[in-house]
Amino acid sequence: MARERLYLFDTTLRDGAQTNGVDFTLHDKLVIAKLLDDLGVDYVEGGYPGANPTDTEFFSERRPLRCTFTAFGMTRRPGRSASNDPGLAALLAAEANAICFVAKSWDYHVRVALETTPEENLASIRDSVRAAKAKGREVLLDCEHFFDGYKANPKFALACAKAAYDEGARWVVLCDTNGGALPHEVERIVSEVVKVIPGSHVGIHAHNDTEQAVANSLAAVRAGARQIQGTLNGLGERCGNANLVSIIPTLKLKAEFADRFDIGVSDAQLKTLAHISHALDEILHHAPNRHAPYVGESAFATKAGIHASAIVKDPATYEHVSPDMVGNRRKVLVSDQAGRSNVLAELDRIGIKVDKDDARIGRLLEVVKEREAIGYAYEAADASFELLARRMLGKVPSYFDVEKFDVNIEQRDNAVGQRVTVSMAVVKVKVGGETLISAAEGIGPVNALDVALRKDLGKYQGYINGLELADYRVRILNSGTEAVTRVLIVSKDETGEHWTTIGVSPNIIDASFQALMDSIIYKLVRSGAPA
Numbered sequence: 211m212a213r214e215r216l217y218l219f220d221t222t223l224r225d226g227a228q229t230n231g232v233d234f235t236l237h238d239k240l241v242i243a244k245l246l247d248d249l250g251v252d253y254v255e256g257g258y259p260g261a262n263p264t265d266t267e268f269f270s271e272r273r274p275l276r277c278t279f280t281a282f283g284m285t286r287r288p289g290r291s292a293s294n295d296p297g298l299a300a301l302l303a304a305e306a307n308a309i310c311f312v313a314k315s316w317d318y319h320v321r322v323a324l325e326t327t328p329e330e331n332l333a334s335i336r337d338s339v340r341a342a343k344a345k346g347r348e349v350l351l352d353c354e355h356f357f358d359g360y361k362a363n364p365k366f367a368l369a370c371a372k373a374a375y376d377e378g379a380r381w382v383v384l385c386d387t388n389g390g391a392l393p394h395e396v397e398r399i400v401s402e403v404v405k406v407i408p409g410s411h412v413g414i415h416a417h418n419d420t421e422q423a424v425a426n427s428l429a430a431v432r433a434g435a436r437q438i439q440g441t442l443n444g445l446g447e448r449c450g451n452a453n454l455v456s457i458i459p460t461l462k463l464k465a466e467f468a469d470r471f472d473i474g475v476s477d478a479q480l481k482t483l484a485h486i487s488h489a490l491d492e493i494l495h496h497a498p499n500r501h502a503p504y505v506g507e508s509a510f511a512t513k514a515g516i517h518a519s520a521i522v523k524d525p526a527t528y529e530h531v532s533p534d535m536v537g538n539r540r541k542v543l544v545s546d547q548a549g550r551s552n553v554l555a556e557l558d559r560i561g562i563k564v565d566k567d568d569a570r571i572g573r574l575l576e577v578v579k580e581r582e583a584i585g586y587a588y589e590a591a592d593a594s595f596e597l598l599a600r601r602m603l604g605k606v607p608s609y610f611d612v613e614k615f616d617v618n619i620e621q622r623d624n625a626v627g628q629r630v631t632v633s634m635a636v637v638k639v640k641v642g643g644e645t646l647i648s649a650a651e652g653i654g655p656v657n658a659l660d661v662a663l664r665k666d667l668g669k670y671q672g673y674i675n676g677l678e679l680a681d682y683r684v685r686i687l688n689s690g691t692e693a694v695t696r697v698l699i700v701s702k703d704e705t706g707e708h709w710t711t712i713g714v715s716p717n718i719i720d721a722s723f724q725a726l727m728d729s730i731i732y733k734l735v736r737s738g739a740p741a
């Protein structure tokens with residue numbers, strides 16, 4: 211049987227931009243559009259030209275993209291002609307390959323929100339599609355509130371969809387705007403729609419208000435729809451839109467879909483999925499969701515010893531797909547619940563060859579347990595675990611010694627009489643035979659210490675120039691005067707690799723210092739710096 215083509219439409223830059231706390235700049239939009247283009251989605255909806263300056267500018271020139279670059283906007287207003295509607299004119303003027311109109315398809319909304327007649331709503335759809343076609347654009351119609359509208363008045367909802375299709379719209383997109391539809395309802399209603407409009411012209415736009423947006427999208431495809439709209443990481447208003455980062459691997463890796471459909475994302479592009487998901491988080495300054503399906507740090511992480519020992523024998527025992535297919539990796543967590551097999555699996559992953567009966571393995575496991583008892587959490591700090599393991603197996607050179615450091619916080623008036631708090635750190639480091647002293651000011655004491663520590667490492671400086679701190683997390687364990695501080699630092703380098711290190715101490719500066727040191731030493735080990 212010939213495989214059918216299924217199209218992916220991304221609306222991260224339009225519907226995703228409605229997310230609470232998300233405010234894309236033009237530069238963000240350009241970067242994200244490129245990510246989506248590289249991933250292989252078919253359509254990128256860039257925004258709503260005419261509605262705000264950023265979107266208007268985004269559509270002011272041709273963007274060098276392979277995908278069908280799409281502008282979004284409303285059909286002509288009721289009571290106006292298509293040629294006398296400034297909103298429609300701005301949309302038609304946009305430098306886009308396609309125009310996606312949004313129109314009402316629920317008679318209740320036509321009456322109450324739009325305050326017009328069903329006939330005028332249909333005429334507005336027809337006129338707008340015709341005007342965009344005349345401009346040479348591919349046309350899509352988002353039928354707003356389609357599922358609620360269909361439940362209330364199926365005849366009218368279908369008439370709206372059919373009006374656009376008959377006028378030559380390439381796609382009629384059924385929107386679950388309030389996000390309340392359930393998969394079996396979507397499947398039933400879409401199967402009715404495709405009796406009137408061929409499925410190869412029907413799309414689904416699902417919101418996640420009952421956490422079914424992905425399931426609803428797949429249900430629509432089962433019923434015959436051939437375009438899926440969604441966003442990266444499920445970004446979107448309220449509970450978000452259908453998450454393309456979950457949908458894409460499901461379409462590629464689950465036989466029910468993979469055997470029947472082709473999508474624009476190749477196997478090689480699929481391997482970049484985790485990276486693209488994390489790149490978006492980075493742009494938004496979001497911490498990545500560790501538990502995100504397929505791409506989260508924990509998506510292929512196994513903690514219990516019994517699972518770990520089976521995974522070492524054959525990963526398929528506890529994994530639904532192979533993590534490398536989506537650019538993720540298997541992780542066997544080393545923690546106080548870990549067995550020998552977790553430790554062996556993790557050593558194998560990081561490339562430390564050791565005999566499974568080596569006595570040092572048992573000793574390493576004991577040290578992990580002792581340290582976790584006082585607050586360390588190695589399952590969250592892969593790089594610190596790797597260093598601990600390498601040290602116990604005698605494989606970490608002693609690159610440099612910090613002989614002493616001093617961190618000073620001072621509150622005073624500055625030159626223009628403002629009250630300021632200044633942090634300053636001085637670090638004395640011995641590298642080879644050389645003693646180096648560096649001083650730095652910072653935004654806070656930890657920042658000052660970090661800057662001073664990385665300012666001059668003598669012959670090792672070249673190895674750490676690309677090192678950056680990506681995230682810094684502090685947690686106070688216990689309570690009262692016995693409190694202990696746990697610091698986790700996420701670092702990254704010029705190759706895009708991320709790693710996490712940990713420090714624990716009653717003193718936050720000391721805990722931070724441990725995590726900073728581990729981060730630097732890990733980078734030196736990774737870069738193959740000589741002893």
Ligand SMILES: [Zn+2]
Pocket residue numbers: 225385387415417451
């Ligand atoms: Zn939406």
